[in-house]
Amino acid sequence: MPAYAPTLLLDAPLLASRLQVGRVLVKAETYRMGLPSFKILGASWATYQALCAHIGREPEPWHNINELAANLVFLKPFKLATATDGNHGRAVAFMARLLGFEAQIFVPDGMAAARISAMEKEGATVSIVAGDYDAAVARAAKEVSESCLVISDTSWPGYETIPNQVIEGYATIFHEIDDAIDASGLAHPDLVAVPMGVGAFMAAGVSHYRSGSNQPTIIGVEPLDANCVQESAELGEIAHVPGPHQSIMVGLNCGRPSLIAWPRLAAGIDWFVSVEDEAARQAMRDLAEAAVVAGETGGASLAGVTALLGDKDRRQEVGIDGSSTVLVIVTEGATDPIAYEQIVGRPHDSIGRILTAIR
Numbered sequence: 001m002p003a004y005a006p007t008l009l010l011d012a013p014l015l016a017s018r019l020q021v022g023r024v025l026v027k028a029e030t031y032r033m034g035l036p037s038f039k040i041l042g043a044s045w046a047t048y049q050a051l052c053a054h055i056g057r058e059p060e061p062w063h064n065i066n067e068l069a070a071n072l073v074f075l076k077p078f079k080l081a082t083a084t085d086g087n088h089g090r091a092v093a094f095m096a097r098l099l100g101f102e103a104q105i106f107v108p109d110g111m112a113a114a115r116i117s118a119m120e121k122e123g124a125t126v127s128i129v130a131g132d133y134d135a136a137v138a139r140a141a142k143e144v145s146e147s148c149l150v151i152s153d154t155s156w157p158g159y160e161t162i163p164n165q166v167i168e169g170y171a172t173i174f175h176e177i178d179d180a181i182d183a184s185g186l187a188h189p190d191l192v193a194v195p196m197g198v199g200a201f202m203a204a205g206v207s208h209y210r211s212g213s214n215q216p217t218i219i220g221v222e223p224l225d226a227n228c229v230q231e232s233a234e235l236g237e238i239a240h241v242p243g244p245h246q247s248i249m250v251g252l253n254c255g256r257p258s259l260i261a262w263p264r265l266a267a268g269i270d271w272f273v274s275v276e277d278e279a280a281r282q283a284m285r286d287l288a289e290a291a292v293v294a295g296e297t298g299g300a301s302l303a304g305v306t307a308l309l310g311d312k313d314r315r316q317e318v319g320i321d322g323s324s325t326v327l328v329i330v331t332e333g334a335t336d337p338i339a340y341e342q343i344v345g346r347p348h349d350s351i352g353r354i355l356t357a358i359r
């Protein structure tokens with residue numbers, strides 16, 4: 001991928017003192033290969049694997065994305081399609097543009113104009129589907145054909161391979177975090193906070209941390225009115241939380257966990273935290289003070305940690321004290337710059353002062 005580089009892992013002493021813990025590390029997905037979220041990691045890997053499966057082999061040898069695009073020109077006209085709450089669709093559109101394909105992105109109604117226009121700027125055709133994210137997923141699924149691959153980050157019966165590859169792509173983040181921590185000699189986290197929509201990203205986190213030697217406490221954070229993973233955990237099977245989901249944490253506005261992610265979520269998450277929008281807004285402001293640009297969904301992890309550790313009894317139950325290391329994953333930057341400025345009180349591009357980059 002052009003412009004691939006590990007994103008920053010930051011030391012945020014201001015947040016550590018507010019949370020009364022030893023250290024807060026922030027993995028900042030504010031800029032990832034030119035996009036303002038981590039989603040390209042899943043979309044790129046899954047698109048490549050899906051293309052290989054589609055043509056029944058690896059493409060002719062290539063050294064960069066332009067050569068890959070040239071080797072796939074025989075497929076054209078060719079399309080990538082998906083449903084999205086914003087970031088995944090933008091990443092799929094980005095991949096389609098790099099490869100010279102068309103992109104057809106289905107979105108729920110009510111999506112912010114900035115998110116739609118970001119996908120259109122990548123050359124995508126954006127279609128608004130009446131209903132919520134689940135309705136958009138159902139519509140996108142119908143698009144599959146000999147000349148169209150559906151690159152979905154969520155899965156349903158009979159559609160599992162590509163979403164699994166999306167999860168594999170997301171694992172990159174956790175390897176980068178380990179590498180940066182190992183290189184710095186710091187302690188590995190005692191607690192890791194991950195935001196959850198359909199739970200694909202969390203599935204990557206669970207697989208990573210539950211198979212390694214560091215076994216942190218894992219907390220999954222969702223919006224209060226779209227907490228489908230928490231509801232599923234309470235029910236003991238996949239639950240549906242009906243929409244419309246109105247949270248400003250739009251990347252997390254999902255009514256049903258991904259079928260393939262669910263078993264990993266059920267087995268690996270220690271704490272489920274559902275947060276109100278105001279908690280996400282406050283987290284965005286707190287992160288801005290710590291020089292990290294986090295969009296609404298990006299603020300969710302810190303909002304969850306703040307809620308959990310703010311309760312004295314819970315804090316003790318979780319086993320976190322003044323010497324603990326907490327890892328907060330900020331999964332997006334300012335995906336809606338106008339909303340960002342309204343919430344934080346400053347434009348996102350005025351916040352760029354890096355305090356201490358671990359890497």
Ligand SMILES: Cc1ncc(COP(=O)(O)O)c(C=O)c1O
Nearest residue numbers: 087197198199200201251331332
């Ligand atoms: C910025 C951001 N963070 C987190 C998530 C949640 O990922 P998942 O749906 O895999 O749980 C999304 C999903 O779109 C997102 O866009």
